[in-house]
Amino acid sequence: MTAKTKIFRIEIVLVDVAPLVRRVVEVPGEMSLAMLHAVVQEAMGWEHAHLHEFGVGGVRYGMPDPGWDAGVADESRTKLFRLVAAGDRMDYVYDFGDGWEHALRVEDVVDAEPGVRYPRCVDGQGACPPEDVGGVPGYQLFLETLADPAHPDHDDQTAWWGGDRFDAASFDLAAADRALEGLAWAPLAAVKS
Template structure:
């Protein structure tokens, strides 16, 4: 499959992704081409947040649900590979995104701005963020809080079990590595706008 190209007509969407109700705050800010499908935006969210793409997901935009189609069941979900970001939202709009219907990780995506592309810049890219991504299968936001508390307290009744599961007694919920989050998006890169084409 040929790499997609950023052109002078491409609109770049700056999107803040917030993991709802998580403490401390877990957020990422990404910049993506507006012509990106929601299916690829899902991959951007996964990579930037630090998820492992091991569970189902769904977007909710203007009360319409988007996600991967299920050929065996018509559940009213619109095929997310058939729609682009720019056709659904603009600056100031929000979208819901849920990952893992068991753990129910709710995310709020907010389009902070829509701008022209910068020549030579790789998109998508992660430009800001904070907070560590919770581990998969930890039990959602409440389970993550218990996980952090249990790992940090040797007297906690589940401390030993959590250390065995995690492989360590250390976790830093405030840790965020911007360079690593941005590197995780390299595999999704569009060919940059050449210099002199802005």
């Protein structure tokens, strides 16, 4: 990445989930969709435990399986800046069983700030649902069950989760940003514009 690399500010929203689960990340436009997948996983709080797929302009991108032609373009060979611009939207599905749909919108494309580490998380709200909770309907039931000690499944859900506390509205910006540190790139300090 150089100082001339453009930075894409992307809002990520978990579709149909209440309370709202949202992140805003800034990523280099030269990033592949495979790396953007890693950013979404880390910023949202997912565990990289399931398959995923992007949808952009009617084309599906993911990890092609040579033994099965599913019509998926190779995300590792596709750069973000070649697909989208400010105002454009993408879809991202994680865990085909639970079907977590994410709406991604490019809020802006800006110059890289000298000395700033990218990708970074700059805003967000709401806790990521637990893995394998059963998608949107399972998550809503999970929240209702934990909140009601008289619910017939309360003890089972509490045992599965490891407690009866889950704050769906919580979000820790510093923790979400720290989760991206392992993916970090920084503009080269020696490059002058």
